Amino acid sequence: MTTTVDARTTAAFNLGPARALSCRECGHQIPLAAEFACSECFGPLEVAYEFGHVRREDIEAGPKSIWRYRNLLPVPTDVQSYPNTEPGLTRLVKADRLGAALGVRNLWVKDDTGNPTHSFKDRVVAVALAAARQLGFKVLACPSTGNLANAVAAAAARAGWESVVLIPSSLEKAKILTTAVYDGALIAVDGNYDDVNRLATQLAAEHEDWAFVNVNVRPYYAEGSKTLAYEVAEQLGWRLPGQIVVPVASGSQLTKVDKGFRELGELGLVDATPYRVFGAQATGCSPVSTAYKAGTDVVSPVRPDTIARSLAIGAPADGPYVLDTVRRTGGAVEDVTDEEVVEGIRLLARTEGIFAETAGGVTVATAKKLVETGQLDPDADTVLLITGDGLKTLDAVADRIGPKAVVPPNAAAVTEALGL
Amino acid sequence: MTTTVDARTTAAFNLGPARALSCRECGHQIPLAAEFACSECFGPLEVAYEFGHVRREDIEAGPKSIWRYRNLLPVPTDVQSYPNTEPGLTRLVKADRLGAALGVRNLWVKDDTGNPTHSFKDRVVAVALAAARQLGFKVLACPSTGNLANAVAAAAARAGWESVVLIPSSLEKAKILTTAVYDGALIAVDGNYDDVNRLATQLAAEHEDWAFVNVNVRPYYAEGSKTLAYEVAEQLGWRLPGQIVVPVASGSQLTKVDKGFRELGELGLVDATPYRVFGAQATGCSPVSTAYKAGTDVVSPVRPDTIARSLAIGAPADGPYVLDTVRRTGGAVEDVTDEEVVEGIRLLARTEGIFAETAGGVTVATAKKLVETGQLDPDADTVLLITGDGLKTLDAVADRIGPKAVVPPNAAAVTEALGL
Helix, strand or coil: CCCCCCCCCCCCCCCCEEEEEEEECCCCCCCCCCCCCCCCCCCCEEEEEEEEEEHHHHHHHHCHHHHHHHHHCCCCCCHCCCCCCCCCCCCEEEEEHHHHHCCCCCCEEHHHHHCCCCCCHHHHHHHHHHHHHHHHHCCEECCCCCCCCHHHHHHHHHCEEEEEEEECCCCHHHHHHHHHCCCEEEEEEECHHHHHHHHHHHHHCCCEEEECCCCCCCCHHCCCCHHHHHHHHHHHCCCCCCEEEEECCCCHHHHHHHHHHHHHHCCCCCCCCCCHHHHHEEECEEEHHHHHHHHHHHHHCCCCCCCCCCHCCCCCCHHHHHHHHHHHHEEEEEEHHHHHHHHHHHHHHHHHHHCEEEEHHHHHHHHHHHHHCCCCCCCCCEEEEEEEEEHHHHHHHHCCCCCCCCECCCCHHHHHHHHH | CCCCCCCCCCCCCCCEEEEEEECCCCCCCEEECCHHHHHHHCEEEEEEEEECCCCCHHEEEEEEHHHHHHHHHHCCHHHHCCCCCCCCCEEEEECHHHHHHCCCEEEEEEEECCCCECHHHHHHHHHHHHHHHHHHCCCEEEECCHHHHHHHHHHHHHHHEEEEEECCCCCCHHHHHHHHCCCEEEECCCCHHHHHHHHHHHHHHHHCCEEECCCCCHHHHHHHHHHHHHHHHHHCCCCCCCEEEEEEECCHHHHHHHHHHHHHCCCCCCCCCCCCCCCECCCEHHHHHHHHHHHCCCCCCCCCCCHHEEEEEEECCHHHHHHHHEEEEEECCEECCCCHHHHHEEEHHHHHHHEHHHHHHHHHHHHHHHCCCCCCCCCCCEEEEEEEEEHHHHHHHHCCCCCCCCEEECCCHHHHHHHC
């Protein structure tokens, strides 16, 4: 349910319907600010709202981006008047051929590769930037190994902000280029991602005008993932799917998709029909899946070893909330091998013409496994979230695919190569 | 103006408002068919229409893809009920920071990197596929060196069609992978692009159920580019821009953008205000720019030598029509060096957070040159077409950009590297 707002907290910032930050553990509330941990219990803070009357027709008449849902996000009403990358409203594709391959009667793919830097990170960064502007920050920053780096550097460039993006110096050259091109302060750190992450927390404390999107403005940033739920429901004709499969890295996205669906029901924008949320992980980094299968609430950290690097968070901050969500909704968490991930990428490409990054392969392969093990209902309306683009993880498929044949330049050779 | 349809020709196929194919040279008309050259004079054939009453509100209530304009395209009314990649309705970004850098008061960027395979080719291929289906074809095919290969392979996969994609065997591995992943018949040909193109024409003649999108169904395919014009006008609030800069490869896109603007005026969907169309080429493949500057109607073929490979057509089929269009509208054709292309890519990324392929660099750099030489009016509303994605041409920038610094994992080192 929507968190209730204490009368004591007032909105000192213009962040639309957002009214306070509320601790997910102890419920303690503080006024809107650049805080991410509860001062009472160190639990994670989440945005609490007082929504006005939100109508379908106002949303439908709004911008063709996530800002059509601005009255459900911690952003000012005039958010679209500030320069931003205008992400969202990506395709929801009815995936009959993939559905037939998986044995799911009615299947949709939410294809977030159409975003400005080709991943869902454009959504969360756009919300973080909008909130950071109101909170008085001047620099947009993050630690990242890929998609987030792209999204932060691009959003800052578009807005005319400085950016500071920290990456491990060992990062693949393609990911460095796709961030460096935006000309922000891209800093390569001699260390692994954990080192980079620690450094970000330290720098956030030292530089009060630096908004590290996934650190000190994380409560606002995370809310951007709700827009995936809003769009799925609107694109289905204002109804909730019966099942949704979401990749799990920190776990934030899965919990926010659930939050988005619940809000739509509470606000009367959709009928509050039951839905089941499923989490997808790569076996080489599956702490949440492991905990789910063990029937425990405790997510034990792991050392990631998987090609699905955008999901390779060994100590997922929202892991316990993922477990809560899937258990409450009757879903599950499942994991798949790197071999299955590659097959998932290829299956999606072959059947629907969508080339996903490794995280998308995890989602497709997990859906397949969930059907085969009887966990996913083949007769329920089902949505798969494809959150990033295959162009960024070409290495995953590079050794598996290529031309069917190499031929001399004559028609007979082509015909023969095709077995015609 | 819209080509008048002879009473003799009747629509044997369900292709919406399309009524005939009309020769652009002699005006001879034939019934709708899979033909591309005039039987009388060998001139190129173009689709002629009889449009019904098309209203803004019907378009606005339509699909969030190019199919909102289905009543202006050679496709059946129920086109969106067949599986397709649903391209279009990409961002039109108000580009104030780029505008300031170029000295253009009101500038917009049409960002077609958001399409399903990240180039405008998804538009033309979607229209080609829809028409090919009606014309009785069973296989989708093309010769290509990149963007078109991606788009054809993806669209065929989504539709459940076989595809045959011919590429030069020397193509970069990344472009091979981004086509091969869709699992069609990708054939590498030992030869250059001219060899591959000739082979396509030969195969199109031999295999009557193969639709080579840019050969035997080219008249339909080419119409897809009109949707760029429709979207620009709708996204500007149903009005035409004063100026538009379009990259020139075969020249087809530029002429179709002009055709789209004219149709909107003729149908009363916008006021038929004057607009000027500008063409952009790389100096290393600038046959149309050369002819424009020489004041001639004759486009002499060149051997391409430029990093802008998606524009590297040395003998552009629609070159003379580009000259007609820019001269009629008061525009121009200009060209820029590869060095300027890279600077154009970087300028667009730095100011607007949009990472374009080399063709986009050509467009931005050409716009800059057109302003500097007084050819582009800095006070007129101006649109730049960005038709493909930088992720596909990383090599163009690989040697120029990178991290600002490589530092050890401590905060002081970061602060020092940033000069703070």
